[in-house]
Each structure stands twice: as structure tokens, then as C-alpha cells.
Amino acid sequence: MNILETRALTKSFGGIKANTNIDFALEQGRTMALIGPNGAGKSTFVGMLSGRIPATSGQVFFKGKDISHLPAHRRIALGIAYTFQITSVFSNLDVRENVALAARRDRTKSEDEVAERVAGVLARVGLSDRMEQLAGGLSYGHQRVLEIAMGLVQEPELLILDEPTQGLAESEVTEFVDLINGLQGRPTILLIEHNMDVVMRTAEMITVLNFGEILASGTPQEVHDNAAVQAAYLGTTTNAES
Amino acid sequence: MTREQKSLWLHAAVVLVLGALYFVLPEYHAGNLARIMVLAVYAMGYNLLFGYTGLLSLGHAMFFAAGMYGFGLAVNHGGLPAGAAVLIGIAATLVVSVVVGFLALRTRDVAFMIVMLMFAQTGYLIILYFGEFTRGDEGFVVQQAQRGLFGFDLSAQGIRYWAALILFSACLLGIAKGVNSRFGKALVAVRENEERARMLGYDTHRLKFLAVVLSGVLSGAAGAAYGLLFGYIGSTFATVQYSIFPLLWVLLGGAGTTLGPFVGVLFMFYLIDLSSFLTDAYMFIAGIALLLLTMFAPKGIVGQIRASRVPWLP
Ligand SMILES: Nc1ncnc2c1ncn2[C@@H]1O[C@H](COP(=O)(O)OP(=O)(O)OP(=O)(O)O)[C@@H](O)[C@H]1O
Ligand SMILES: [Mg+2]
Numbered sequence: 001m002n003i004l005e006t007r008a009l010t011k012s013f014g015g016i017k018a019n020t021n022i023d024f025a026l027e028q029g030r031t032m033a034l035i036g037p038n039g040a041g042k043s044t045f046v047g048m049l050s051g052r053i054p055a056t057s058g059q060v061f062f063k064g065k066d067i068s069h070l071p072a073h074r075r076i077a078l079g080i081a082y083t084f085q086i087t088s089v090f091s092n093l094d095v096r097e098n099v100a101l102a103a104r105r106d107r108t109k110s111e112d113e114v115a116e117r118v119a120g121v122l123a124r125v126g127l128s129d130r131m132e133q134l135a136g137g138l139s140y141g142h143q144r145v146l147e148i149a150m151g152l153v154q155e156p157e158l159l160i161l162d163e164p165t166q167g168l169a170e171s172e173v174t175e176f177v178d179l180i181n182g183l184q185g186r187p188t189i190l191l192i193e194h195n196m197d198v199v200m201r202t203a204e205m206i207t208v209l210n211f212g213e214i215l216a217s218g219t220p221q222e223v224h225d226n227a228a229v230q231a232a233y234l235g236t237t238t239n240a241e242s
Numbered sequence: 243m244t245r246e247q248k249s250l251w252l253h254a255a256v257v258l259v260l261g262a263l264y265f266v267l268p269e270y271h272a273g274n275l276a277r278i279m280v281l282a283v284y285a286m287g288y289n290l291l292f293g294y295t296g297l298l299s300l301g302h303a304m305f306f307a308a309g310m311y312g313f314g315l316a317v318n319h320g321g322l323p324a325g326a327a328v329l330i331g332i333a334a335t336l337v338v339s340v341v342v343g344f345l346a347l348r349t350r351d352v353a354f355m356i357v358m359l360m361f362a363q364t365g366y367l368i369i370l371y372f373g374e375f376t377r378g379d380e381g382f383v384v385q386q387a388q389r390g391l392f393g394f395d396l397s398a399q400g401i402r403y404w405a406a407l408i409l410f411s412a413c414l415l416g417i418a419k420g421v422n423s424r425f426g427k428a429l430v431a432v433r434e435n436e437e438r439a440r441m442l443g444y445d446t447h448r449l450k451f452l453a454v455v456l457s458g459v460l461s462g463a464a465g466a467a468y469g470l471l472f473g474y475i476g477s478t479f480a481t482v483q484y485s486i487f488p489l490l491w492v493l494l495g496g497a498g499t500t501l502g503p504f505v506g507v508l509f510m511f512y513l514i515d516l517s518s519f520l521t522d523a524y525m526f527i528a529g530i531a532l533l534l535l536t537m538f539a540p541k542g543i544v545g546q547i548r549a550s551r552v553p554w555l556p
Binding site for chain 1: 424427428430431434435437438439440441442443444445446
């Protein structure tokens with residue numbers, strides 16, 4: 001079953017077409033990487049999935065339901081979690097409260113259950129000993145990890161991560177890969193990623209976006225063998241890392 | 243002791259001290275304190291929107307005046323008993339804040355500030371326009387006979403003090419509880435990073451609307467109480483000056499703290515009172531003091547204490 005589908009999803013910013021008629025499907029339980037050069041329209045695409053960016057035209061389906069007209073907070077309530085490409089945490093609140101705010105989205109959870117979940121997730125991502133610290137005082141790498149923790153604690157059905165490893169140190173990247181692989185099976189993950197090593201170690205499926213259109217989609221092997229992709233993206237070493 | 247327990251004890255202690263002060267203070271200061279407590283309710287209402295939700299309004303005088311005039315007109319022209327008139331005042335503010343919140347929240351930041359200011363100016367002009375009922379600039383007095391509630395004469399100094407204390411305590415304890423609730427924490431999330439809050443699944447627009455309405459209604463309740471306790475309804479209370487006051491009080495006392503609004507009103511009230519006792523240029527002295535405070539305690543008095551010494555301060 002496809003947890004997510006889009007039909008002819010399009011976004012134009014004034015004259016610029018950031019996404020053109022994107023038909024996309026993501027199977028439940030998979031981890032898919034969304035790759036493509038800078039400015040390809042990846043962030044715009046996931047922004048339209050989460051409701052952060054209103055689509056110019058086209059539709060989004062989540063678990064078969066048309067969510068195109070739902071505002072962001074309603075989509076998130078359905079089980080979509082979203083992390084920002086540019087770190088966006090509550091700088092003046094402590095780490096615990098940042099994650100708790102994310103956990104409280106589920107109104108059926110009591111404060112005790114929230115606290116329990118928060119502690120669990122912080123332990124999993126290795127931020128337990130920094131719970132009382134203000135988020136703004138964390139190192140950049142820890143803020144990225146916090147951002148991921150805020151996604152995980154929601155126990156979403158679909159987790160959208162926009163370049164989570166950007167700017168992380170090598171060791172932190174490895175921890176991230178382990179974290180994602182440790183989640184296997186639970187949420188469906190849509191991961192925007194420039195680091196091809198991370199893509200190869202985490203993703204079961206890859207979609208390549210180029211100039212706002214899907215260039216190729218399939219297993220890593222299929223995508224790797226695709227001639228168009230080779231020409232446009234993978235063949236050029238400069239894009240592999242940026 | 244948990245944070246919540248400490249907070250409860252602190253607020254209970256403040257209420258008890260204020261109660262005890264009545265027996266100690268000379269009449270003049272007890273009278274001041276009654277006024278300060280009512281104005282502090284206004285400041286707490288303002289703080290809910292500004293300090294907790296992060297929305298800066300320059301038009302809160304319209305809420306205060308809506309409550310005050312709603313009460314005053316209902317008594318003087320409607321001939322209603324005081325209790326019912328207070329409810330009318332609060333209902334009037336509810337209507338005003340729902341309408342204003344609905345319209346003004348289509349804007350944000352500076353535009354929101356200006357729109358609130360414009361609405362408040364409109365409110366002020368409406369009061370002047372209907373001078374036949376409101377007596378325009380002069381305002382009107384609510385007679386002693388009309389200021390009874392549950393058989394108590396609220397124009398009497400002592401009763402007035404206790405009435406102000408009851409209102410103040412109810413608001414203080416209610417707010418202390420409210421800002422610790424999920425709703426209160428969600429408001430803080432909006433203040434800190436609205437986009438992030440929205441992308442965590444919070445309906446930030448609804449939260450801001452509720453904050454405007456709650457803040458408006460508290461301000462209006464203060465306005466109605468002011469009319470009831472002090473017996474004068476005047477258009478000065480609808481001017482820009484009365485929109486700026488709560489902002490100053492809250493900034494001085496500490497935005498986003500439960501006790502900051504009260505401390506801010508207390509501080510400014512006595513600053514002006516004492517400096518006018520010393521010299522004619524009292525506004526000058528008050529201005530200097532305010533300047534110093536903003537330079538050396540930018541988080542306000544309570545905010546600064548929290549930042550430097552008592553991190554659990556609510
Ligand atoms: N708010 C905006 N207004 C105008 N143009 C925009 C806006 N957001 C994105 N764009 C443009 O749309 C195109 C796609 O941008 P997008 O951020 O989706 O790319 P991306 O694939 O995420 O790139 P990167 O890898 O650099 O993050 C770019 O040309 C960008 O300049
Ligand atoms: Mg991007």
C-alpha cells in the first residue's frame with residue numbers, strides 16, 4: 001500500500017517553476033531518499049506534502065485520503081512529522097520542553113506519558129544528559145539531533161527529514177545512519193539527502209529530482225544504472241557532496 | 243518540592259501578604275494598593291498576549307474601556323444592578339475581542355500593532371461621538387447607591403480593598419495554573435517559534451485568537467471592576483496612554499512571568515507617586531528610572547530575578 005501519493009503536484013514562485021507535475025508514490029514502511037542537485041525543488045516538494053508550502057496545483061494523498069486542502073497542523077495530526085532543512089528549534093526553551101511540545105501533539109497522551117516518551121527518545125538519540133540545557137545553547141550538531149528527536153517523539157507514520165545530516169561531523173553522521181536503520185519498519189521515511197554514502201546505507205528506494213521534475217525513481221541499483229541520472233547527477237562528482 | 247508546588251506556595255504567599263498588608267498599611271496606601279491590584283489584573287491580561295503569546299498590541303485600552311463602559315452604561319442608562327452590569331461589561335469585551343481578534347490576526351508583527359492601535363482609536367472616537375450617553379471627555383460618575391454587590395457597599399474603602407484582592411487573587415492563581423497547562427505551554431511555543439509550532443501540529447492561528455480573546459476579557463474585567471470600585475467612567479481610559487501603560491508595566495515587571503505585571507504596576511505607581519511628592523518634574527524622574535531599569539534589567543524586575551537567581555520562578 002502507498003502511504004503517500006501525489007498527482008500533478010506543482011509549485012511556482014512567481015515565474016519560477018520549482019515543482020512541475022510531480023506524480024509520486026511512496027510505499028508504506030519504506031525508507032526513501034529524495035536526491036537531486038541544489039535548487040532541484042526537493043524542499044519545495046516536501047513542503048507541499050507537509051502543508052508548510054501551499055501547492056499551486058495538484059493533489060496530495062495520505063493513506064488514500066486527499067489531504068490537499070488540509071492546513072499543515074491537520075496533516076501533522078494525521079501522522080506526518082516534518083523536520084526543517086534549516087534548524088528550527090525553540091532556542092529559549094530547554095531540550096526537554098522542545099521534545100515535549102512535539103510529543104503533546106497527541107492530545108490523548110497524559111503529561112506522564114509525554115514525559116516518558118520524551119525521556120525515551122532523548123535516550124535513543126543520546127541527548128539525555130542535556131535535557132535541562134537551553135536548545136539555543138546546544139552545538140549545531142546537537143540541534144540537528146534535537147530536531148530529529150522532535151520528529152521521532154511524535155511516533156509519526158511518515159517522517160520527512162530535510163537534509164538531517166547537513167553540517168554534521170563524520171561520527172554524528174554515522175550515529176544518524178544507525179539511528180535510522182534502528183527504526184526500520186516503524187515509520188515510513190522520506191529523507192532528503194546530499195550525502196550519497198548516507199543514502200546508500202539507509203534507503204531502500206531513491207527518487208531523483210531535477211529541475212522540479214522526477215528524473216528517476218526505483219531501487220538504488222535501478223537508479224544507479226539509469227542513464228539519465230548518470231548524466232544529470234551521479235556522474236558529476238561535484239554534486240555528490242555539497 | 244516540584245516547580246509547580248513552589249509556584250503554588252509563592253502565589254499563595256503573595257495573596258496572604260497582600261491580605262495582611264490591609265491591617266498594617268495606612269489608609270492612603272491601602273487605597274493605592276486596591277487600585278494597583280485592579281490595574282494589575284489589566285496588566286496580567288496584557289501579559290497573556292504579549293508576554294506569553296508574543297503578540298504586541300497597542301490597543302488594549304479598547305478592551306479595558308469596553309469593560310468599563312459596558313458596566314457604567316448598563317448601570318446608569320440600563321438601571322441594572324452592579325453584578326449584572328459587570329457581566330454586561332465582560333460580555334461587551336468578549337464581543338469586541340472576538341471581532342477585533344478575528345480581523346487583526348489577519349496581520350502580524352508591526353501591522354498587527356498598528357491595526358490594534360487603529361481599532362482602539364476607533365473605540366475612543368465612538369465614546370466621544372456618543373457623548374449624549376457617555377458624557378464624552380468629562381465622563382460620568384457611578385453613584386455610591388449603585389455600587390453594591392451581594393449586599394456590600396463597594397465604595398467603602400475596606401470592602402473595596404477586599405474586592406480588589408479577591409479579583410486579583412483569582413486572576414493570579416488562574417493565570418499561574420493556565421500558563422502551566424498544555425494550552426499555556428502551546429502559547430509559549432507560538433511566542434518562541436510560530437512556524438515550528440505550526441509544523442509540530444499546533445493550530446497557531448486558533449491559539450493566537452484564543453489568546454486575544456482571553457487577554458481582552460481579562461482586561462475588560464479589570465475595566466469593569468475599576469468602574470465598580472472607583473465609581474468613575476472616563477474616556478481617558480480609552481486613550482492611547484492606557485494602551486501604552488500595560489505594555490510599560492509588563493516590560494518593567496517582567497514579560498512572561500506571573501508576578502511581573504503586578505510588580506510592574508506597583509513599581510510604576512509608586513515611582514510616579516514618590517517623585518511627584520519630591521518635585522514637579524516627576525515625569526522626568528520617572529522617565530530616568532524607567533530608562534535605567536530597561537538598561538540594567540532588560541527582562542524586567544521579575545524576569546531579571548528569574549534569569550540571575552531563581553530559575554524556577556513562574
Ligand atoms: N520562497 C521562495 N520564493 C521564491 N523562490 C523559491 C522559494 N523557495 C524556493 N524557491 C526556488 O525554488 C527552487 C527550488 O528550491 P528548493 O529549496 O525546493 O530546492 P532544494 O532542492 O531543496 O535545494 P537545496 O538542495 O539547496 O536545499 C529554487 O530555484 C529556489 O530558488
Ligand atoms: Mg532544500
